[in-house]
Amino acid sequence: MDFRLTEEQELIRANIREFCQQYLDPIAVEIDENSRHPQEVFDRLAEMGFMGMPYPQEYGGAGTDFLTYAMVVEEISRSCAGTGFTFSCHTGLGTGPIYEYGTEEQKQKYLVPLCKGQKWGAFALTEPGAGTDVNAATTVAVADGDEWVINGTKTFISQGTFADIFIVFARTDPAAGPKGISAFIVTKDNPGLKVGEHFRKMGIRCSQTAEIILKDCRVPRSDMLGKEGNGLRMAMASLDNGRIGIAAQAVGILQAALDESLKYASQRIQFNKPIGRQQAIQWMIADMATDLAAARHLTYHAATLKDQGLPYTKEASMAKLFASEAAMRHASKAVQIHGGYGYMKGQKVERLLRDAKITEIYEGTSEAQRMVIAGNVMR
Amino acid sequence: MPDIITCFKWAVDEADIRPQASGEVALDRVGYKISEYDRNALEAAAQLKEAHGGSVTAITVATPAAKKGLKDALSRGPDRACFVNDAAFDALEPAQTAALLAGVIRDRLPFDLILCGEGSSDLYAQQVGPRLAQELGIPCVTYVNRITLEGSTLLAERKLEDGIEVVKVELPALVTVLPDINTPRIPGLKDTLEASKKPVQSVGPGEAGGEFPARLQTVALRATSMERRCVRFPADDAGIRELVEALRKSGAIG
Structure with a gap:
């Protein structure tokens, strides 16, 4: 297999490398020590078109291939692995599911600002009692008229403290086991969503990890992501x-x-x-x-x-x-x-x-x- | 709305140069990049175009291997590129480069202003700019760290050893820039992706006119080496005199 990079990929790698040397290397120690999210770095990355890069231009991305995206994650991580992770987690888990499974309306409303780096995404799957055993999740969503009402606690949610758009997984059919879990889009202004404390971590300390508490969190039916029961x-x-x-x-x-x-x-x-x-x-x-x-x-x-x-x-x-x-x-x-x-x-x-x-x-x-x-x- | 030409050289990336244990410097595994000060010239052209409109053409004279540099240059703002290439162009000296550039520019590229870096990262001969101006019969302003354009008049600040000289020149003219003039942009993702779509005019072997036999020959390339010695002197008057004498003998002090 031949991974010789194209001229474009080589240039993109050289440019992101130069960017990291100029803007990330000088602050890497400080953001690690202070557990600080370097928003200023991401503002520049967004301006340069890197946020949402593997998604189509019509949704605000750059339409690059995934290999180029992986190379960019690698270069950012070479400079600061925490920043590389925030970039990768937002672009992969925080944005990808809406691109893959969202309706056109959801894409216009949520995917476009996520790809442009105007909003932050987060992926809320893990629970205190459900890590590798995802099917042990106890967060539930109950239908109520035109809405779903979600109750439960999610933990270790990356970008949790500042994300605007959360993809929350909850059990909609307790009897259906793995096929009873569905996904929902929940925005941070939802009064039923509370962000718990920011966890202090051993490493990738500039990445912000938090607990998310959903208490009678009402989301419109139109904000279910993908098909009911297809969440897992x-x-x-x-x-x-x-x-x-x-x-x-x-x-x-x-x-x-x-x-x-x-x-x-x-x-x-x-x-x-x-x-x-x-x-x-x-x-x-x-x-x-x-x-x-x-x-x-x-x-x-x-x-x-x-x-x-x-x-x-x-x-x-x-x-x-x-x-x-x-x-x-x-x-x-x-x-x-x-x-x-x-x-x-x-x-x-x-x-x-x-x-x-x-x-x-x-x-x-x-x-x-x-x-x-x-x-x-x-x- | 000026038509600007900006010249660049595809030069060895000095960050990749590693001296061998023998002291020789091998260049077979090095990468190439746009010569440092030429990036400032490209940036200056992009900024002038943003402020005044017009067009920017990037031009380079090189071997066909420098094709890689075209996309890099085009991602930094120019509208188009002109690639004067021939396998024989691997050891051009500055007078030849200037003559080639002048021939192509005179025949094919109308311009108001030509921007060059003050010198290249490899040879730093500082000759291509002034020689090109001479060939084209236009004024040349060197050591420039600030450009202001007012209609067809250009004001340039020249950073000289003993002060700043401000000169006024009527276009068409050629300016060589210093690194202080700006901080070159790092091209964004879309700049890089769009660079592939910009037109490149290729002036191939034999089309540039004239013969350009290699006049420069690299005879040897050696790294400077630092000699380490550990010599102890007693901390008394005699020891200090010994130290001074030893430094004088080694040529470290006069």
Whole structure:
């Protein structure tokens, strides 16, 4: 398989790289320390047409392919994995379901401002008692005249504190099991929606994660997303898509681990020579570069399958599994190469190690990915 | 509404240059980019067009491999590009580049103003701009860090060593710009996607007229190296004298 980038893709990569060096690198330590959402960076990204980039121009997107989008997630994450995640989570999970399953009216009303970066999207699936076991969700929606009334609590909702449009999954038929869950579009001005506290996290600290409480939250029937009872299927398909974004984020972390390690190994002098001349360091760097290449190929492969309209569930899971575990392994090695300096706050590798861990957990844990992969190869 | 031509060079990206252990510099794995100050010239042209209308044409003289640079240039604001290319153009010296540009511009591209970067990121000879003006018989203003256009009159601020000189020149003219003139934009996604749709006029091998035999030959390319030595001197008067003497001997102080 050939992933030689087109001239356009190479230019887009160079431009987003330059953008990140100019606007994101200088604030990355500060937004991590203060758990601050860098809205100013996203305002610029929106102005430059990156928000909503893989969606058609008629809906405010740029109409690029998914591979180009994955490359952009990778480059932003190389600079700041938290910012890369917010970009990917908004574009993938927060926007994708409305594009895939929304009515034309819903697309005009919600998708267009999401693609233009004028509104933020969030995907509210996880519950305190329903993580990997999505079907254990207890949030319910009951029909009442022209409305649905939703009650329940969602947790670990990314962009939760500032999102304008939430895609909320709730059980509409308690007897129907996995086929009894439906999706709804809920806006933040709904009086029945309360945003709980912003969780303090180990890594990707500039990403805002919050609890969402739905209490007698009334939404018009016209704001049901997709068909009644189809929610779980939609959620799973959206997660397949989102996993390419997380794989790309992990590839960005891996690239940054390699960048930093190469730089430090050539500068740090011990025993009268750069530590990079020691075989012990060379082997770590060789393994890092090899896993980076493999992770990138798996990720671009999954994105290319999606672009070609072919099934990509298994490949997205493989990419996410391999890239996230490689990111964790090599972020740790990057700290090791930096020695004591790498353990200090403010060093990029210290942040990379904290940021890498979440890629093994969210949008499907490594264990969930192995379930998906096994289910696909053993049938 | 001025018709502006902006010249750019597709040059080695210095960030990719890695010296080998032998001290040689290999250029076989480097990337290329629009020469740094030429990006300022492209930006200046885009800003003038935004303010006054008119048109912008980007032009480069290069080997066919520089085709990649056209989309990059076009994503930075020009309406069209002119690509003067020949495989023989890989070692042009500035007088040849200027002659080629002049020939193509004279024959094919009407203009009011030509913008160039003050010098290229690789050779920094600072000759193409002034020589091109000379060939075309138009005034040339160098070291410019500010341009104001009033009708067919151009006011340019020249940043010189001992002050700022403001000159007034009637168009047509050529201006070479310094990096202080602006901060080049980072092209947005749509700028890049739309660049592919803009017209490119290709002036192929033999069409530019004249012979351009290679006159420049790179004989060697070596990285500067830093020698590290660890020498200890006692912290007393004699030691300090020894240190000064050692520095003097090594040529570090005069």
